[in-house]
Amino acid sequence: MTGATARRRGRPPRAESADTRDRILAAAREEFSERGYEKTSVRGIAKAAGVDSALVHHYFGTKEQVFQEALQAVFAPALKAPDVIFEGPAEGVGERFARFLFGIWENPVTRTPLLAVVRSAVTNEVAASVFRRLVAAQLLRRVASQLGLPDAELRAELAAAQLVGVAIMRYVIKLEPLASADLEVIIRRIAPVVQGHLTGP
Amino acid sequence: MTGATARRRGRPPRAESADTRDRILAAAREEFSERGYEKTSVRGIAKAAGVDSALVHHYFGTKEQVFQEALQAVFAPALKAPDVIFEGPAEGVGERFARFLFGIWENPVTRTPLLAVVRSAVTNEVAASVFRRLVAAQLLRRVASQLGLPDAELRAELAAAQLVGVAIMRYVIKLEPLASADLEVIIRRIAPVVQGHLTGP
Structure with missing residues (x-):
């Protein structure tokens, strides 16, 4: 022994x-x-x-609690977003947010668990509620608090919705031409939208 | 007998x-x-x-073929979108597209099968490929052809990504405050984004 x-x-x-x-x-x-x-x-x-x-x-x-801990680990890089995106000039917030999230999606190592999380959250209510707690409380609410605008939480969510929608259509459903489009082309079109949601009128 | x-x-x-x-x-x-x-x-x-x-x-x-036929039936209302959204002044395309899709999502009768389709497409590769064929070929490509712009298909997909992202966060994951927000508030913020993707610079 x-x-x-x-x-x-x-x-x-x-x-x-x-x-x-x-x-x-x-x-x-x-x-x-x-x-x-x-x-x-x-x-x-x-x-x-x-x-x-x-x-x-x-x-x-x-199992729900194991999932929450696993998710917390998967989301650890994404949760740094609020620090990254508000560091620098205000007019670059949209682009930094877009680059940050696509950076996570484009990297196969971080993409695989993220895919699993999205799939689980979309199909299972318990997984969705864990996702809500984490993403809402730790990511979007922190982005919103930095904005200091009325409707800041809704703004952060609509910005996230554009990014999540593109991610789902590009990486999950793989709709063409979006799935094979150059990332820079996408960011050029998406960054002003995210910026508009976050800081626009 | x-x-x-x-x-x-x-x-x-x-x-x-x-x-x-x-x-x-x-x-x-x-x-x-x-x-x-x-x-x-x-x-x-x-x-x-x-x-x-x-x-x-x-x-x-x-089973894949049964799914495709069932999906075709579920999507029948959505496939009328290209006719509806291009009927009227060009500057209202974004709002009409947003209203049209949210109309389908807000109605419980059309929402239930749509939810199932989104869940299936996100979790299963065969379902995703059926979804791609239908949505890409029959909906987005028709929207794109009406635009007559370079990058028209990518534009249509980015517009759809904003709408799909909001739909998933509002109706599937039910993130607050988005899930309970007044639809008119959402449309006021989303319509210009959809318009920008479709007809903007």
């Missing part, structure tokens, strides 16, 4: 629990990405992480 | 086959709306229509 196996008999030391937790979370991200919310089970996540289902419940609670 | 039952033994007369075909199509629309593309089976459609699976194959072919 190795030391590592022996150790599992007692209460795991703090470092090992952080490690196990991360391993479960990585497995959860993989499972949700591959199968979507509905077809993913706590049992499947546990199996992929090589642990008992009870341990998944111990660290995260319900 | 009634006359109607006796008749089924031979080749059905033309009127009866149109009737059966419609019944299968209505059942297919119901099944796809309730379950989405992936969870719907030809067997389930046949059962709901009260016919044998072989008859579904006889009239429509594969």
Whole structure:
């Protein structure tokens, strides 16, 4: 019996629990990405992480809570958007927002989990509510608060709607010519729209 | 044995086959709306229509083909868009397009099957390809041809992306304040964007 196996008999030391937790979370991200919310089970996540289902419940609670934690990790880069887009001249806000979000979508590493999140949120009510909490509270509301305009939240959402709509038609449904269009051409057309929603009349 | 039952033994007369075909199509629309593309089976459609699976194959072919026919029926109202939106002054194209699509989304009768179509297209590649063929070829390409501008197809898709993005965030993910916002407020903000994509510089 190795030391590592022996150790599992007692209460795991703090470092090992952080490690196990991360391993479960990585497995959860993989499972949700591959199968979507509905077809993913706590049992499947546990199996992929090589642990008992009870341990998944111990660290995260319900499937909804595991999803929220996995989503939080997927969204971590996107949640930096408010800092990035308001750094620089006000008239560049629309372009920076567009570049920032398309940067995440164009990168296959960040696109795959994002695709899974969008698919899950569109098809499952629990996933949608997690998406609402995260995106609304942590991303769009922060963008809105920087705008300091009446209707700021609605403005942020309409700007996001243009970006999300393009992302869905380009990366998910793959409608042509949009799917193969040069990103710079898209940004040139989309940036003024986002700018208009955020800071226009 | 009634006359109607006796008749089924031979080749059905033309009127009866149109009737059966419609019944299968209505059942297919119901099944796809309730379950989405992936969870719907030809067997389930046949059962709901009260016919044998072989008859579904006889009239429509594969599940993909049944889906395409059902989608065609769901999209029939939306496919009138090009006629409606180009009837009237050119500067009102954006508003008419927005009003037309939101009219379909706001009506629960037309919204339910549309929701199913969007969910299916976002989660299933076969459904997405049917969606592409229909929406691209029959709706957006016709809008584009009326524009007569370079990049007309891309313009039509970016306009549609704004409308689809708002629809998904309002009706599917139900992000607030967008989900409860007054439709006129949304149209006032969205119409100029759609107009800009379609006819702007």
